[in-house]
Amino acid sequence: MRNIAKEVGELIRSQRKARGISQEALAAKSKIDRSYMGRIERGEVNVTLKALWDIAASMDISTKLLIPD
């Protein structure tokens, strides 16, 4: 069974790293608590649409890029 939360977390991490943004900076820009951002990236939480939208917007990318195929 696929672990969608984990896959999304990995997509966020790879997009973030591709832009040389620290987890802390991404959390601040997305107005998400830093430790919660860590949990999102590790796939430990069932992230909401709004949080995903804000994370994508703060990296200036489409939210679709953070959704696995």
Next chain:
Amino acid sequence: MRNIAKEVGELIRSQRKARGISQEALAAKSKIDRSYMGRIERGEVNVTLKALWDIAASMDISTKLLIPD
């Protein structure tokens, strides 16, 4: 300011109607409470990634189709 929840709800509704599926049938297939599904379609709740994934899977479409550009 965009209302992402409302936009997603409209995308779910249009995909559902395009397939001739009732809201009740979609809720049952997605294992989501029927009234909660109504609130999702009306954009009244901040839907989670898992719920969105299950809704897309139950219509056999990519979750990306339920994410606004």
